[in-house]
Amino acid sequence: MKLSKYEKETIILTNEEDQYYSVYTFNQGLQKRLKNFAERYPECCYLCNTTKEGSETYMIQKGRLSLNLRPPYAKERIQKASETIQIAREEKLDGS
Secondary structure: OOOOHHHOOEEEEOOOOOOEEEEEEOOHHHHHHHHHHHHHOOOOEEEEEEOOOOOEEEEEEOOOOOOOOOOOOOHHHHHHHHHHHHHHHHHHHHHO
């Protein structure tokens, strides 16, 4: 059975006592990053399970995984970036 994108979850699970996070994911980019990390640092991260549907579950030590919360960009920053990109495109076209 093929799963919808909605059903292809990523779940990070832990509790206050465990020393590991359990990371269950269908996301192929995340799977690749976890696989590379596990190959490089097997003492910190390892593959626990795979499913025929395409999910993988990794165990990764706490302290090796972080979440970054990023505030939205200010409108002024977005406008300046847009202008910079436009100028670069125009210069590239003029130089061609």
